Amino acid sequence: MKKSLRGYRNGLGYLMLAPWLAGFVLMYLLPMIASLFLSFTNFNMLSAPKFIGFDNYARMFGQDKSFWKALGVTFTYVFALVPARLAFALAVAMLLNSKRKGLALYRTFYYMPSILSGSIAVSIVWKQIFGSGGVLMTLLNQLGIHQKISMLGNPDTAVYSLALLGIWQFGSSMLIFLSAIKQIPASLHESAKIDGARAGSRFFKITLPMLTPTIFFNLILQIINAFRAFTESYVVTDGGPLDSTLFYVLYLYRRAFNYFDMGYSSAMAWVLVIIIALFTAVIFKTQNNWVYYESKGGIGHDS
């Protein structure tokens, strides 16, 4: 009797889970298995795939200069973007943590870029601001600073103007920081105040250590996101100039859909999965050194 009840409950549970499960299996699991298989084939999407073993991987690491270029660009982007975005998100979260009128409105405003800037429209606006003959160039011209080349047109700066666009998408990290800041017990700050601690040292001695679990969480999330960046380079620069903004995923997309090289592209996708997994693993390993959990035994900060 008990057993069948449990069976019934499990069944009900799975039934409730079914929509998500179906989505997961159809949209993630099966395509992933397919792509793993395809990564060992020569597949142009129009004809049946031909099994070629590790040739795609060998070509990628051995011969493909664009692959290494794309990898380099993506690492530059990740390292430029993630720390800056997190710092900015934290700074804004601190500002928004005060008690002022209309704070909810500010929060909404500051979250907006996150919704907008993944979009095509904002990417095009970016092009108009930082591109040749764009707003920035015109403004600098008026100030007497004459540039021959725009920020987006200069191979040395283009990737950073894209990072700037990325930093602007700080909203989700900011909200997570904000809620974490609110959970820091006020008593800590109060007793520190009584002991004569200034705002600066309270931030570095109390707020920041208490936030490390949140920083840890945001860091992982943002690194994963940054590695997968696509729209920015696809729309704003199309990977140019001189491949200086050739993001990994853009190159992967080109190989698949422009060059009819789906097998190779699948192999690239798996290499990216491994890179992201390695990164995440390393950060997890280091967390004992810098992440402070107030109550040991809890898994994370969110409860």
Next chain:
Amino acid sequence: MKAKAIFAAIIAVIITAGCAGQQAAPNPTDAPASQAPAAAVTEQPKAEAPPSEEPTAPDAKLSITWWGSQTRHDYTQTLLDLYSSNNPGISFEASPSGWDGYFDKLSTQAASGALPDIIQMDYLYLATYAKNNTLADLLPYADSGALSLGDVDENLYSSGFVDGKLSGLVLSSSVVTFPYNPAVLSEAGVSEPTVTWTWDDFIAICQQVKEKTGKYGLSSNPIDTNILNYYIRQSGSPLFAPDNKSLGYSDDSAFAGFAQLYKTLVDSGAAPTPDEWTQINALGKEASPVATGDAAFTTEWSNFGVIVAAVNPDIKLAVPPYSSSGNKALWIKPGMFFSVAQTSKLKDEAVKFIDWFINSEEANAIIMAERGVPVSSKIRSYLKTSLNKQQQDMFDYIDLITAHSTQAPPPDPQGISEVNKLLIDTIDQVLYGRITPDEAAKNFRSEADAILARNN
């Protein structure tokens, strides 16, 4: 946990929004256009009795896709409506698009077996799709008379053969041209180009335009291998080897000369830097500098004048410059094709529409050669009387070019889009001063050979 779920949801939404957006990605060529020509003809159809001999299958829905600018989208839709009212039961599901992204989408559709019944196809990709058996062989229809090719020059329609199968029916013929804005030339005080001008003349004119007016002499950078192909053919060799496994020319100085040409122009300000070109290229044909009077020349296809007629009716077409060798190197290119998907369940209906598209006067009275000079000689003479100035120019240009042409190269090899990208990147490196034209020629050879060997 809840917070995390909400953020996950938000992030998911952002990501999906990003993906959805890409399909509606910017379409520079879809920019402004005149609705006038299409609107003018919308009213005529319904009075006519449907001329269909055999009753059509009820409720057949043909899917059709093409690239083009707004003008083309508008009149093609008019055309489809007319065909539907002539052929009760036939309706269309149209997917118009700009050139950008068109073939990205098509490859995805092909992979999932969901190609539209009728596909506007380019010479660039005809071989790629045909060799992978995604396009129906139209030869049986031509043999049975369902597809009437009696008025089409054999040289033209045979450009659609890939491995003995008629994989697409050519709709128009087209030639590389250097369209120019006469007003800009006269402002700079230079005379209009002759048919036998040379690259040196061209450079001199462009630089004088820059000096006298501050405008671009040439407003474009290379976007694919077509101009290079012309340049290399002038040296007496084809761009690609007959087996498509390597480049077809052996003298790297030809490529170096091509790179040097652009370098000379860009360095003197007579042509845009790659940085400036990115912005210009996004404007679309109708708003391009030559059309708006901000540049003297561009590099285009012969239907350019017709496409921009509503913006600037005075654009003229110049024959591309000769090299000092004096070799004729132009070729009449099949402009674009209609292909039928191998997976289509409505092949008969699709072919019937294509037949109507090329052979019927009522269809061509609407198309008015916007897709290029029609392939049917009967239609050409039918249109002669009603052509406007730009269309007449285009017809004259193609006639003129015959004297400057040699045999057309075969369809572009598989891997051509990667070669195109390689060319753009290589020229960019020269224009950014990272490599010399000679180094560019060497790099291009080694990498292009590798791409071609891998794909063919």
